[in-house]
Amino acid sequence: MFNVSRTPVREALNHLEEEGFIQIIPGVGAKIIKLSLEDILKIYDVLIILEGAASRFACSQISDNQIEKLREHNFLLERAIDENNKELIFELNAHFHWLITEATKNPHLITIRANYRLLTNVITRVFPSIPGQSTATLMAHRKIVDSLKSNNPTLSEFVMREHLEDAKKNLKEYLLHKEDEL
Numbered sequence: 001m002f003n004v005s006r007t008p009v010r011e012a013l014n015h016l017e018e019e020g021f022i023q024i025i026p027g028v029g030a031k032i033i034k035l036s037l038e039d040i041l042k043i044y045d046v047l048i049i050l051e052g053a054a055s056r057f058a059c060s061q062i063s064d065n066q067i068e069k070l071r072e073h074n075f076l077l078e079r080a081i082d083e084n085n086k087e088l089i090f091e092l093n094a095h096f097h098w099l100i101t102e103a104t105k106n107p108h109l110i111t112i113r114a115n116y117r118l119l120t121n122v123i124t125r126v127f128p129s130i131p132g133q134s135t136a137t138l139m140a141h142r143k144i145v146d147s148l149k150s151n152n153p154t155l156s157e158f159v160m161r162e163h164l165e166d167a168k169k170n171l172k173e174y175l176l177h178k179e180d181e182l
Contacts, residue, residue, distance in 0.1 A: 037175055040123055041168065047120050048164040050113055051097060055144065055160035058103035059153040066103050070096060070145045077138055086128035094121065096141055100148070100160075127167065130174045136166060 013030055017023065022030045035043070073096045080088040094117070101113045127133050140163035147156040 035123075037172070037179070040175070041172060043119060043123060044164070044168045044171065047116065048161055048168065050109070050116060051100075051164055052157040052161040054097075054101045054104055054109060054113065055148065056153045056157040057106055057109065058100050059148055059151055059156040061105050062100075062103040062148050066099060067145060067149055069099055070141070070148070073099065074138060074141050074145065077134075077141065081134045081138060089128040089134050090125055093127065093137055093141075094124065100144070103148075123171070126171070126174070130170050133167065133170050133174075136170070137163070140166070 013022065013024060017030075022032055024030050073092050077089065077092045077096070080092055098113070098117070101110055104110065127137070140159070143159050144156070144163060147159040150156075
């Protein structure tokens with residue numbers, strides 16, 4: 001139908017299975033994996049550790065130019081919140097965190113985060129829909145930028161983890177409430 005050979009399709013499906021999005025059942029086909037609340041929270045726990053480490057490592061590596069880019073993202077995030085542009089809020093938030101990961105200059109962490117972000121983006125895409133979460137994120141991002149600027153790795157890791165623990169708590173409450181509505 002799409003004039004594509006089976007090999008690239010098979011490779012794409014294998015990649016999706018490796019990332020945890022689908023399960024390939026021999027002789028049947030591919031099945032989309034539905035994540036439970038427990039799965040989502042466990043995935044988010046790993047994200048908290050990775051992001052905390054990224055903030056710690058970035059602290060000693062980050063340049064003034066990179067700090068300024070983070071501040072610019074916050075300015076744009078504030079405008080996106082004012083306009084209730086959920087897609088832009090999601091994109092700016094994801095890129096803010098990616099800029100911190102890049103600032104680590106640690107190729108291993110960058111690779112892990114790039115691969116893990118594919119899985120977490122499915123989860124974090126809901127955050128702009130959680131009441132109050134975008135504004136809380138904006139405030140937390142300001143604290144994160146200040147902690148990175150202070151060149152205090154312990155503080156930077158703490159502030160990032162605190163931000164993501166709060167987001168996880170809000171996510172859990174939101175998903176439990178959505179479950180009750182069904």
